[in-house]
Amino acid sequence: MPPVIEVRNLHKRYGNNVAVDDVSLTVEEGEILGILGPNGAGKTTTVECVEGLRVPDRGEIKVLGLDPRRDHAELTRRLGVQLQDGQIQERLEVAEALELYSSFYPEPADWRALMDGLGLAGKAKTRYAKLSGGQKQRLSIALALVGSPRVAILDELTTGLDPQARRDTWELIEGVRSRGVTIVLVTHFMEEAERLCDRVALIDAGRVVMVDTPAGLTERARIEHRIQFRPSRPVDDALLTSLPDVSSVTRRGELVVVTGNSDALTAVTAVLARNRIVAERLRVEQASLEDAFVELTGKRPDATS
Amino acid sequence: MSALSTAAPVTVKHGSATWRLTKAEIKLCVREKTGPLWGVGFPLILLVILGNVPALREPVEAGGPTYFDLYVPVIILFNLAILALTALPTILAGYRESGVLRRMRTTPVGPARVLAAQLVANFSIAVVAVALFLTVAGLGFGVRLPQNLAGFAAGWLLAAAALLSIGLMITALAPGRGPATAIGTVLFFPMMFFAGLWVPIAQMPPLLRNISHYTPLGAGMQAFQDTYQGHFPSAQPLVTLACYAVVCAIIAVRWFRWE
Numbered sequence: 141m142p143p144v145i146e147v148r149n150l151h152k153r154y155g156n157n158v159a160v161d162d163v164s165l166t167v168e169e170g171e172i173l174g175i176l177g178p179n180g181a182g183k184t185t186t187v188e189c190v191e192g193l194r195v196p197d198r199g200e201i202k203v204l205g206l207d208p209r210r211d212h213a214e215l216t217r218r219l220g221v222q223l224q225d226g227q228i229q230e231r232l233e234v235a236e237a238l239e240l241y242s243s244f245y246p247e248p249a250d251w252r253a254l255m256d257g258l259g260l261a262g263k264a265k266t267r268y269a270k271l272s273g274g275q276k277q278r279l280s281i282a283l284a285l286v287g288s289p290r291v292a293i294l295d296e297l298t299t300g301l302d303p304q305a306r307r308d309t310w311e312l313i314e315g316v317r318s319r320g321v322t323i324v325l326v327t328h329f330m331e332e333a334e335r336l337c338d339r340v341a342l343i344d345a346g347r348v349v350m351v352d353t354p355a356g357l358t359e360r361a362r363i364e365h366r367i368q369f370r371p372s373r374p375v376d377d378a379l380l381t382s383l384p385d386v387s388s389v390t391r392r393g394e395l396v397v398v399t400g401n402s403d404a405l406t407a408v409t410a411v412l413a414r415n416r417i418v419a420e421r422l423r424v425e426q427a428s429l430e431d432a433f434v435e436l437t438g439k440r441p442d443a444t445s
Numbered sequence: 446m447s448a449l450s451t452a453a454p455v456t457v458k459h460g461s462a463t464w465r466l467t468k469a470e471i472k473l474c475v476r477e478k479t480g481p482l483w484g485v486g487f488p489l490i491l492l493v494i495l496g497n498v499p500a501l502r503e504p505v506e507a508g509g510p511t512y513f514d515l516y517v518p519v520i521i522l523f524n525l526a527i528l529a530l531t532a533l534p535t536i537l538a539g540y541r542e543s544g545v546l547r548r549m550r551t552t553p554v555g556p557a558r559v560l561a562a563q564l565v566a567n568f569s570i571a572v573v574a575v576a577l578f579l580t581v582a583g584l585g586f587g588v589r590l591p592q593n594l595a596g597f598a599a600g601w602l603l604a605a606a607a608l609l610s611i612g613l614m615i616t617a618l619a620p621g622r623g624p625a626t627a628i629g630t631v632l633f634f635p636m637m638f639f640a641g642l643w644v645p646i647a648q649m650p651p652l653l654r655n656i657s658h659y660t661p662l663g664a665g666m667q668a669f670q671d672t673y674q675g676h677f678p679s680a681q682p683l684v685t686l687a688c689y690a691v692v693c694a695i696i697a698v699r700w701f702r703w704e
Contacts, residue, residue, distance in 0.1 A: 191551055216553045226548035229469075229540070231476040236469065243465045244554045287552070 142205065144169050144291055144322045145190060150199035152185050159185040161346030163199075167291075172313070172323040174337035174354075176330075176429075178437055182346040183326045184224055187293050190324070191221050204291065217246055220289030222280050224296050224326075230269035234260055234279055237268065238286055245287030254282045257312055259305070273300040281309065285316060292316065295326040310335055330430040340429070344437040354429050361432035364399040367408055369419035371396060379415065383407045395421075462554050463562070470562035471569055477536060480567065484527035485574045488520045492578060496586040505647070510673065515645055517582045518669035522604065522640045522662045524574045528567045529608035530636070531629040534615040537563055538625035541616075547704045556703050564609055571605055592675035600668030600678045600686075607661045607689035613697035639663040658682070661689045 145167035152160040160182040167173045175183045188194045190201055192208030192215060201208050206215045228237055238255055242248035255261055258278040263271060271279065277300045284292055297313070298306040306329075313336055317323055327333055333340050334354045342349040342357065350357060364387060375396065380389045385407045386400040398408055405424055412419055474480050495501055501512040537560060540546050546556035582588040591597035612629070619625035639646075639653075640662035646654055657663030664685035668678035 193547065193550060213553065213555075216551060216555075219551070221551035223544065223548055223551065225544050226551075227543040227545055228548060229473055229545055230543070231473050232469065236472075240465055240469050241552065244462045244552045246553075283548075 141169055143167060144204060145324065146200075146202045147186070147190065148200045150186060150189055150201065151197050152182075152189060152194060153197055158346055160189070160196075163343065163346065163348055165341055165348065165351070167322055167324055169322055170317070170320050171338040172317055172325055172336050174333040174340040175324065175326045175343060176328065176333055176340050176433065177343035177349075181343045181437075183343055184295055186343070187295055187324060187326055191219065191293060192216075217287070218290045220284040220287055220292040222284035222292070222294040222297070226280065227276075228268050228279075228283070230267065232268050233265050234268070234271070234275075235264040237279065238282060241283050242286045247288050249286055249288045251282070251286050254286060258282050259308065274302060274305055277301055278305065278309070281312070289321065291322045291324070293324045293326075297325055297327060298329060298332060306332070330428060330433060334429050342433065342436055349436055357436075358427050358429055358432045359402065361427065361435040362401075363427035363431045363435055365402060365404055365427060366425040367398040367400070367405055367422070368392075368395055368425075369422040370394050371412070372418035372420055375412070375415070375417055379411060380408060383411060463558055466554060466558055467562040467565050470559070471566040474532065474536070474563070474566040474570060477532065479535065480528050480532040480570050484524050484532060484570065485577070488523045488527075488574075489577065489581065491523075492517070492520050492581060493585070496582070502586075505645070512645070513586065514588055514673070515641070515670075517578065517588055518666055518673070519637075519640055519642055520578055521575050521601070521669070522665050523637060523642065524578070525571055525605055525608045525665075526633055526636060526640075526662060528571055528574075529605070529612040530615065530633050531626060533563060533567050533609065533612040534619065534625040534629045535622060537613075537616040538619050539622040541702065541704060542622045544704070550703065560613075564613075567609065567612075568605060575601060589673075591669065591672040593672040593677055596677035597669065597672040600665065600672060600683065603683055603686040603690065604661065604665035604668070607665075607686045607693070610690045610693035610697065611661065613701075614693040617697040617699075617701040636660060636662045640666050659685055661686060664689075 143166035145165070147163055147165040150160050150163040151158075163182065163186050165173070165186075175186065177183050185194065189196045190203060190208060192212045195209060203215055204218055208215055232240070235255065238251035242251040255264060258281060260275065260278055260282065263275055268276065268279070277298070281294065281297065284294060294313075298309050301309060310332065313323065325332070325336060337354055339351060340354050340357055341351045350360065352360060377389045380386055380396070380398055383400070383404070385404040386398055388399045390397045398404060400407070409419065495516050496513055498513075501516070504511050505515065540559065546559060549556040549559050579590060583590060611632070615625055615628050615632070619628055639657040639660040641649075641657075646657050646663060646666055649657060658667060658681065664682035667682040668686070671678040671682075
């Protein structure tokens with residue numbers, strides 16, 4: 141099956157500022173691809189080219205076999221879009237907006253169900269301008285899905301949502317995926333990417349650094365795991381340093397801190413067990429996607445994009 | 446999240462999206478209040494007040510129309526000017542500034558139809574307003590309808606086209622919502638002056654009167670006055686209005702930005 145979205149050697153500059161240097165991506169049918177990267181990495185410009193809102197300077201883009209510029213009208217019927225800064229008419233009420241936007245599409249979703257699902261039913265008669273940031277965000281997600289799209293591109297899905305609303309939205313998105321909708325998620329929340337994404341494309345300075353599963357990405361960042369415990373009886377450092385998976389052993393008071401690769405924990409517990417030592421107050425710090433992000437880009441994922 | 450199971454596609458027969466959008470934009474124009482309040486309510490009150498000033502009910506020249514008779518078309522142009530020069534550019538430039546037009550570009554409907562819907566909305570409000578003004582002036586104050594109704598309709602349509610076209614040009618050239626409102630308001634006052642809001646055109650010094658004939662509202666007044674006297678409007682005001690409509694529309698199309 142051909143990929144749902146195919147981006148090849150995308151290049152886009154604004155004046156002298158290169159927003160996207162060279163991005164190639166494929167998104168397969170039914171998956172959630174996360175686009176992750178620091179501020180100004182070119183994430184939004186990339187998806188805006190895919191949506192047909194911007195004209196690339198170079199490169200090729202196909203979405204469902206369509207050219208986003210030439211076949212824009214056809215594409216809009218099948219692609220749901222949540223823009224990072226796309227507002228709607230400020231005096232339009234929530235229910236009016238959903239009903240109106242659903243009438244734009246040949247086979248719309250049930251907008252009332254979407255409104256309930258996103259917790260907006262109580263705001264049905266509220267004007268857009270009077271909504272809180274989180275409510276506007278939820279409405280914009282509903283509007284992206286109201287046309288029953290085959291592909292949805294969601295830019296900053298849960299920015300501005302409180303933790304509960306964020307989790308509810310994740311559930312909603314999982315439900316959308318289970319109906320076979322292909323989703324591209326631009327995000328800077330590592331937890332969101334780990335929870336939702338089948339694959340993550342890490343973009344930095346206008347280039348794709350790496351594409352992998354969230355776990356694979358963490359693995360490939362080669363971040364050391366930290367294992368910390370209090371031995372039930374004295375233990376010789378050499379016992380641990382001799383293990384090939386362990387890279388260092390340090391002591392902090394009565395605690396032993398071991399760093400090593402992902403197999404280090406197994407090796408350490410095995411050698412302790414052989415020597416009849418119990419690891420008390422054992423704590424393992426695993427590398428998170430965020431650690432991988434920092435390791436691979438040298439930047440912090442920022443809250444604003 | 447019960448939406449998941451129920452949010453599956455349902456095929457419902459909808460009215461045309463364009464028609465729904467137009468209805469929505471009419472509703473939004475009414476909620477916006479600038480048009481209804483300043484474009485319809487205020488001139489209507491002005492009409493009623495002026496109608497109650499005895500001095501204005503005297504003929505300008507013996508046997509001719511009264512001052513109040515002359516004010517009815519001024520009020521009609523006042524309405525068109527508010528709607529086209531301030532209400533329309535404020536809303537459209539606001540839509541551009543806040544990303545409404547951009548958002549529409551990602552839907553099958555597209556932003557051009559939002560713009561068209563706004564034009565239709567303001568045009569519809571103007572049609573209701575002109576009917577209202579003529580009715581109140583006629584029934585309340587005994588002002589006769591323009592004797593050449595077809596000519597009046599033609600003149601009004603051309604004036605509406607010229608002004609909406611200027612409104613679109615303002616929208617196209619203004620960098621944002623604030624400047625669009627400012628430009629519209631600044632243009633409104635001199636244009637209303639040349640329509641004879643403060644001094645009837647006939648009493649202006651010759652230079653101002655000549656200038657007036659080539660302004661959109663001055664030309665509109667000329668056209669209306671012809672029709673009140675029973676003639677079809679003469680060519681000069683009609684051509685002037687048509688020129689404004691065409692030239693401003695070309696400029697608007699050439700420089701319009703969707704985002």
